[in-house]
Amino acid sequence: MIQTVLDILSIRKDFPILNRKVNGYPLVYLDNAATSQTPQKVIDTIVDYYSRYNANIHRGVHTLSQEATDIYEQARQKIQKHFNAAKPQEIIFTSGTTHGINLVANGFASFLKKGDEIIVSALEHHSNIVPWQMLCERTGAVLKVIPMGLDGKLIMAEYHKLLSQRTKLVFCNHVSNALGTINPIEEIIEAAHKVGAAVLIDGAQAAPHIKADVQKLDVDFYVVSAHKMCGPTGVGMLYGKEEWLNKLPPYQGGGEMIAEVTFEKTTYADLPHKFEAGTPNICGGIAFGAALDYMNAIGFDAIAQYEHELLEYATKELLAIDGLKIYGDLKEKTAVISFNIEGLHPYDIGSILDKLGVAVRTGHHCAQPIMDFYKIPGTVRASFSFYNTKEEVDILVASVRRAKTMLS
């Protein structure tokens, strides 16, 4: 029995989409690792922005522009406070995690030389591998990979062997999107710093569950997306230590990012505007702030505890199904279950679940190297959020059983 620390029924009322029916069944939304749902407060913030103070920021002298600027900058401060960054200018608004990663990769192109090394983990999302491959092609740097074990954990002894004076950057996700594994980023960061390498952590999968403290972690860069933490799509943040952000060249040219322009020379704006060329996703940034307010009002400790209870319950119930195998470690992970049933294709299971109103992800989860490692075409991934219930876990399990009967 789940000893709920949260009033889930009241929380669910905050999410209008959870009342939807899909194919005649009540929606059971278990694809939270891809996109989380949006509470009414965040939706209201978006409507309010366009209804009352939609204007371009940082430029206008008129009231609407000043209001929009103030609230946008307040959102930056909320994000700064949430991740405990030392200064607001260390928070760069991006279009999402992928944008943040590319911004850093592009910046490093001007420092790297032939023979330098970049280390990435074997647990990465595609988007996390491609920018580094492109960077290596451009600079002659070499990409090294921290291998993973069958338990879905990184083999840390191998990581320590890979580190050397040649290592310039280490890149790893805080939590794996395909398996939910929580990586030992404290150890990764500390060891990288000993050889003078910078560390970029992809916090996209961690941020909805774990409140990262960037100063305590002593991480150089940390990236997240708002849409995985109750915010809108198309917005995210890059945290960078001020000294690093000052060192990196601008990523894109345009308005906002300049101080002075003549045809002879342009001087760049100070942080954070140097990296925020053009009109940003103003409404998105503001709604991101509102999403953090919403989650913090519930509290990350309570969220983590409740999701862990859901995870344990779902793991136990799913494992009772004959032939069902869960990939990755069962303990050090967020509320994600990546599984297969012997002899069945994940796509078939996902199709039947959808027909029963249960939304899961199927496929390789943009992490093909991990699927290759396990020699499987993909998995069914159920990912839980704090608004999911034990009853929904029961529906998932019953639906998986029904799919199994139909498909076998």
Add this chain to the structure above:
Amino acid sequence: MSIKEIQEEIVDEFSMFEDWMQRYEYMIELGKSLPMIKEEYKTEDNIIKGCQSKVWVHAELEGDKLVFTADSDAIITKGIIAILIRAFSNQKPKDIIDADTSFIDEIGLKEHLSPTRANGLVSMIKQLKLYAVAYQTQLN
């Protein structure tokens, strides 16, 4: 039978089902009767792109008619390709090229028709028609 007649027959069969469960169960059955592609043709080249599951299709001329064989690693996908092959196999390339595919709509599989769906039904139809175009050129 002409492609149109076979399609009408399939639509008739599917009209007997009351809900999606029965339709899917029938599709899974059809998948099991799929004319199997020979192992030697299950190559990377014969994989249809755009499917979340793997689908292999092979085509060869028998007289003036085109015969398809296929396989997939997912059962529902196998059912879908089996329906397509039943409608289009053993037909003249010209007729395959000209054939209408709206019967998919009528058998309640419309959701699979969207080009963005991961099962790639659209890619499968396109591939069958591409084979027909290629063999039509050969026949000319």
